[in-house]
Amino acid sequence: xxxxxxxxxxxxxxxxxxxxxxxxxxxxxxxxxxxxxxxxxxxxxxxxxxxxxxxxxxxxxxxxxxxxxxxxxxxxxxxxxxxxxxxxxxxxxxxxxxxxxxxxxxxxxxxxxxxxxxxxxxxxxxxxxxxxxxxxxxxxxxxxxxxxxxxxxxxxxxxxxxxxxxxxxxxxxxxxxxxxxxxxxxxxxxxxxxxxxxxxxxxxxxxxxxxxxxxxxxxxxxxxxxxxxxxxxxxxxxxxxxxxxxxxxxxxxxxxxxxxxxxxxxxxxxxxxxxxxxxxxxxxxxxxxxxxxxxxxxxxxxxxxxxxxxxxxxxxxxxxxxxxxxxxxxxxxxxxxxxxxxxxxxxxxxxxxxxxxxxxxxxxxxxxxxxxxxxxxxxxxxxxxxxxxxxxxxxxxxxxxxx
Amino acid sequence: xxxxxxxxxxxxxxxxxxxxxxxxxxxxxxxxxxxxxxxxxxxxxxxxxxxxxxxxxxxxxxxxxxxxxxxxxxxxxxxxxxxxxxxxxxxxxxxxxxxxxxxxxxxxxxxxxxxxxxxxxxxxxxxxxxxxxxxxxxxxxxxxxxxxxxxxxxxxxxxxxxxxxxxxxxxxxxxxxxxxxxxxxxxxxxxxxxxxxxxxxxxxxxxxxxxxxxxxxxxxxxxxxxxxxxxxxxxxxxxxxxxxxxxxxxxxxxxxxxxxxxxxxxxxxxxxxxxxxxxxxxxxxxxxxxxxxxxxxxxxxxxxxxxxxxxxxxxxxxxxxxxxxxxxxxxxxxxxxxxxxxxxxxxxxxxxxxxxxxxxxxxxxxxxxxxxxxxxxxxxxxxxxxxxxxxxxxxxxxxxxxx
Numbered sequence: 111x112x113x114x115x116x117x118x119x120x121x122x123x124x125x126x127x128x129x130x131x132x133x134x135x136x137x138x139x140x141x142x143x144x145x146x147x148x149x150x151x152x153x154x155x156x157x158x159x160x161x162x163x164x165x166x167x168x169x170x171x172x173x174x175x176x177x178x179x180x181x182x183x184x185x186x187x188x189x190x191x192x193x194x195x196x197x198x199x200x201x202x203x204x205x206x207x208x209x210x211x212x213x214x215x216x217x218x219x220x221x222x223x224x225x226x227x228x229x230x231x232x233x234x235x236x237x238x239x240x241x242x243x244x245x246x247x248x249x250x251x252x253x254x255x256x257x258x259x260x261x262x263x264x265x266x267x268x269x270x271x272x273x274x275x276x277x278x279x280x281x282x283x284x285x286x287x288x289x290x291x292x293x294x295x296x297x298x299x300x301x302x303x304x305x306x307x308x309x310x311x312x313x314x315x316x317x318x319x320x321x322x323x324x325x326x327x328x329x330x331x332x333x334x335x336x337x338x339x340x341x342x343x344x345x346x347x348x349x350x351x352x353x354x355x356x357x358x359x360x361x362x363x364x365x366x367x368x369x370x371x372x373x374x375x376x377x378x379x380x381x382x383x384x385x386x387x388x389x390x391x392x393x394x395x396x397x398x399x400x401x402x403x404x405x406x407x408x409x410x411x412x413x414x415x416x417x418x419x420x421x422x423x424x425x426x427x428x429x430x431x432x433x434x435x436x437x438x439x440x441x442x443x444x445x446x447x448x449x450x451x452x453x454x455x456x457x458x459x460x461x462x463x464x465x466x467x468x469x470x471x472x473x474x475x476x477x478x479x480x481x482x483x484x485x486x487x488x489x490x491x492x493x494x495x496x497x498x499x500x501x502x503x504x505x506x507x508x509x510x511x512x513x
Numbered sequence: 514x515x516x517x518x519x520x521x522x523x524x525x526x527x528x529x530x531x532x533x534x535x536x537x538x539x540x541x542x543x544x545x546x547x548x549x550x551x552x553x554x555x556x557x558x559x560x561x562x563x564x565x566x567x568x569x570x571x572x573x574x575x576x577x578x579x580x581x582x583x584x585x586x587x588x589x590x591x592x593x594x595x596x597x598x599x600x601x602x603x604x605x606x607x608x609x610x611x612x613x614x615x616x617x618x619x620x621x622x623x624x625x626x627x628x629x630x631x632x633x634x635x636x637x638x639x640x641x642x643x644x645x646x647x648x649x650x651x652x653x654x655x656x657x658x659x660x661x662x663x664x665x666x667x668x669x670x671x672x673x674x675x676x677x678x679x680x681x682x683x684x685x686x687x688x689x690x691x692x693x694x695x696x697x698x699x700x701x702x703x704x705x706x707x708x709x710x711x712x713x714x715x716x717x718x719x720x721x722x723x724x725x726x727x728x729x730x731x732x733x734x735x736x737x738x739x740x741x742x743x744x745x746x747x748x749x750x751x752x753x754x755x756x757x758x759x760x761x762x763x764x765x766x767x768x769x770x771x772x773x774x775x776x777x778x779x780x781x782x783x784x785x786x787x788x789x790x791x792x793x794x795x796x797x798x799x800x801x802x803x804x805x806x807x808x809x810x811x812x813x814x815x816x817x818x819x820x821x822x823x824x825x826x827x828x829x830x831x832x833x834x835x836x837x838x839x840x841x842x843x844x845x846x847x848x849x850x851x852x853x854x855x856x857x858x859x860x861x862x863x864x865x866x867x868x869x870x871x872x873x874x875x876x877x878x879x880x881x882x883x884x885x886x887x888x889x890x891x892x893x894x895x896x897x898x899x900x901x902x903x904x905x906x907x908x909x910x911x912x913x914x915x916x
Contacts, residue, residue: 130556132546133728133739135538139561143535153533154568158525158542158559165557327536336536393819400803400817404898408821414803415818416796418811495807 117152118178118289123169126184126268127191130160138183138273145277150291150341151179161185166197174201174258179285184268186251188230194265195254199238202258206236212243212252219250244280248272255284262288292341294323295348297368299335299355302376302504304362309333312358318351330493331500332376335359364507376503377405383510384410391506392450394442396420397460397470397487398498405499412452420459434461436482439473447475454509458502470498474509481509520555521581521692526572529587529671530594533563541586541676548680553694553744554582564588569600577604577661582688587671589654591633597668598657602641605661609639615646615655622653647683651675658687665691695744697726698751700771702738702758705779705907707765712736715761721754734903735779738762767910779906780808786913787813794909795853797845799823800863800873800890801901808902815855823862837864839885842876850878857912861905873901877912884912 122142128134136158143153154177159165166185173180185194199206212235220227237243237254244253246267253266253276264281266273285291301309306328313335318324323338335355339348352369365373373379384391384407393414395402403414417423420434427445432438439457447455459471466488473482483505487497525545531537539561546556557580562568569588576583588597602609615638623630640646640657647656649670656669656679667684669676688694704712713729716738721727726741738758742751755772768776776782787794787810796817798805806817820826823837830848835841842860850858862874869891876885886908890900 124559128728128730129543130546130559131550131728132543132548132556133730135540135543136559137538140532140535140538143533145535147534153535154562156527156533156539156559156561159557325530325534325536327531395803398807399809399811399814400798400806400819403803403819403821404801404807406802406821408802411802411819411821413818413820413825415816416803416806416814417816418806418809418814422816 117150117292119154119176120146120151120179120181121154121173121177122146122156123173123180123182124156124158124184124268125161125166125182125194127160129158129184129268138268138270141270141274142181142183142277145282146179146181146285147338148294148296149282149285150293151285151289161191161193163193163197163200166193167201170197170201170258170263173263174261177261178289180261180263181281182263182265183273186234186253186265186267188228188234188250192233192251195236195238198241198256198258198263198265202238202256204239204256207239208232209235209237209243209252212237215245215252216250244276246272246276248275253280255281294341295339295343295368297337297339297348297352297366299337299359299363300332300365300367300373300375300379301335301359301362302332302364302500304333304359306333309335309359313355316351316354316358322351331497364504376500376507380503380506380510381407381410383507387510389453389510392446392452392455394423394446394457395502396423396458397468398458398495398502401495401499402456402458402502405503413450415446420461423459434459434471436471436473436484439471440475440480440482443473443475443480453477454506456502456506458498460498468494470501472501472505474505476509479513481505481512520553520695522557522579523549523554523582523584524557524576524580525549525559526576526583526585527559527561527587527671528564528569528585528597530563532561532587532671541671541673544673544677545584545586545680548685549582549584549688550741551696551699552685552688553696554688554692564594564596566596566600566603569596570604573600573604573661573666576666577664580664581692583664583666584684585666585668586676589637589656589668589670591631591637591653595636595654598639598641601644601659601661601666601668605641605659607642607659610642611635612638612640612646612655615640618648618655619653647679649675649679651678656683658684697744698742698746698771700740700742700751700755700769702740702762702766703735703768703770703776703778703782704738704762704765705735705767705903707736707762712738712762716758719754719757719761725754734900767907779903779910783906783909783913784810784813786910790913792856792913795849795855795858797826797849797860798905799826799861800871801861801898801905804898804902805859805861805905808906816853818849823864826862837862837874839874839876839887842874843878843883843885846876846878846883856880857909859905859909861901863901871897873904875904875908877908879912882916884908884915 122139124136129136139156146153159169185192234251238256241254241256246252249272251267255264266276321340325336327334365379367373390410390412395416399418400416427442439459443455443457454476456474460468463469470485470487487494525542527539532539542559549556562572588595637654641659644657644659649655652675654670658667669679728739730737768782770776793813793815798819803819830845842862846858846860857879859877863871866872873888873890890897
């Protein structure tokens with residue numbers, strides 16, 4: 111196997127009181143780490159500290175000694191708590207200079223919003239000597255890139271949208287210019303209905319090459335299996351593993367993301383099928399209480415009725431006298447489809463089994479046939495809702511794909 | 514002002530490839546940081562590293578030299594990647610011992626699930642000498658607590674549910690036993706309808722004491738303003754600031770969490786009002802597509818109908834011939850309430866204004882009166898759904914509270 115050089119290392123550095131105190135979940139760190147990995151970097155650490163100058167200086171020096179690249183978010187705002195540029199200047203003994211172009215851009219930003227620019231905003235145009243400004247067209251804070259003793263730092267705002275725009279317009283391209291990277295290929299196998307341990311066992315038995323990074327994420331209830339192939343793998347080698355993994359996952363596999371397809375989850379998979387086949391849907395939900403409907407697209411979902419208690423359906427479908435179960439779900443699905451004249455109809459009912467478990471009955475029907483299922487779902491109310499919705503989408507998918 | 518001793522310091526330490534590579538957003542870190550802050554600790558850093566033994570040993574030593582407490586998640590599983598206990602043993606030169614009680618509990622866990630216990634699971638019962646086991650009744654991995662050179666470490670599983678249970682059943686109480694803490698009082702002002710900059714301006718003008726920590730979180734569209742009072746503040750002092758902040762927020766304030774009340778968000782606020790007044794609700798949604806219904810409680814939501822396109826309603830309410838608007842929403846609300854015999858009825862319609870903006874018409878009616886509103890909502894589809902739902906809950910709240 112072709113041995114590649116060691117990948118350059120990255121540290122993700124988040125700063126700010128909101129993150130350190132837990133007022134805010136740091137979604138930036140995961141986003142940035144993922145982007146770096148897809149470029150071919152090795153992410154070695156995430157570090158978060160508060161807006162304290164001494165701490166910031168200390169961490170910048172530590173990071174400089176440890177990593178080739180540091181992606182830093184937060185601390186670029188106009189207030190006293192925003193100390194990033196100052197901390198960088200102290201850590202690496204450089205000056206801060208007023209960047210006149212940045213100042214003009216900040217002024218223009220305020221002019222556009224018709225808000226007077228406060229004096230404190232001028233501070234945001236102070237950047238370290240020899241740094242490269244990263245423009246921010248979506249907020250007041252420009253970012254900047256600069257090299258410490260040996261590590262290349264990129265400083266971006268903490269606002270996720272502004273950070274992501276800077277990544278797309280400058281940082282990703284600059285990283286590729288500055289470093290020799292072997293970009294890996296990521297393929298995600300999305301499955302539903304096969305347990306975590308079963309998937310792991312199936313994958314273990316395949317004895318996947320060591321240089322393919324295998325990772326697994328147990329969703330609720332969708333599961334993701336990711337294979338990260340080094341650039342050195344040929345299309346044929348990748349295809350070999352895609353075929354083998356697909357066989358191992360069998361019917362539970364609903365999409366292969368990154369290998370011709372682009373599918374983010376089950377509702378997205380169903381949307382692609384409904385759109386492609388120009389189908390429409392009418393829907394009745396109980397346990398999921400609208401959670402199925404909200405994940406459908408308005409283009410093909412014509413109507414949905416929610417009855418948190420199944421007994422509420424009896425008024426609407428008074429002809430139906432059967433006990434709650436799979437057969438009743440199917441009966442109502444047929445009737446509701448006729449009422450609303452949709453191509454497909456889905457009905458999901460449920461019945462309490464015990465304090466923590468409900469039985470979920472799902473039925474899908476069209477003019478020619480139907481499919482139905484009964485599954486027990488345990489856990490708290492929110493978990494039951496989520497699983498029930500996924501069961502519904504999975505049944506629609508199976509029904510359309512098997513036609 | 515009474516000067517307190519310096520609060521003991523905490524580092525939040527997350528480990529695992531899923532977090533470091535960005536496959537998973539680390540929600541544990543925010544949860545743990547928040548819990549520590551509420552106990553009176555000072556959170557000084559979050560650190561994340563991958564499942565690499567040398568890295569883990571290195572970080573454990575660094576943390577030991579920096580903080581009084583370290584809360585660590587991940588790395589307790591049965592596989593080769595789970596190296597926490599081994600890393601601790603190496604870092605502080607202690608042995609690993611088989612904990613026979615832990616072994617019995619792991620075996621019982623598998624017996625309960627009727628799954629054979631694999632040999633690798635035995636490894637999970639290996640704990641460092643002189644450590645205190647933390648039982649895990651919700652998974653196979655026991656946690657443990659142990660002191661390094663000077664820092665007290667708590668190791669918990671990465672699965673959020675298991676980690677939270679360990680915090681509640683052992684760690685929080687142990688932290689209070691081991692440290693002398695000055696527990697601050699957290700009060701959260703929840704508001705909706707007042708912009709972020711308006712709230713900040715209103716709060717700035719109050720000139721709140723420096724030792725009260727003020728933080729702000731702009732939600733979509735709910736906003737949270739948090740005041741963290743040192744223990745030294747009397748009830749009267751707290752009441753003074755609660756009154757002042759309440760006045761500043763005015764009618765947009767819907768709940769004060771942590772000062773007699775316990776309210777987590779708008780749907781929770783509405784649930785409390787509906788339950789207390791024994792009301793029932795029938796609902797019609799368009800733009801939000803079920804997002805309102807799923808956040809209601811099955812106890813009082815009797816039925817909901819979803820029409821992603823408003824035109825779909827014309828079949829169901831054929832008598833209604835008015836143009837789409839606030840008056841039509843109100844008309845349908847009255848009719849739907851009569852049909853379903855609920856105490857309250859809410860109807861929300863919408864109309865496209867331009868490519869990024871829709872007008873949302875919401876009406877609530879009961880036997881005696883009604884309330885309605887028209888608001889423009891911009892942004893992508895998911896944002897519009899979320900805001901539309903919040904507008905609905907806010908209108909129900911206003912309607913009930915003004916009676």
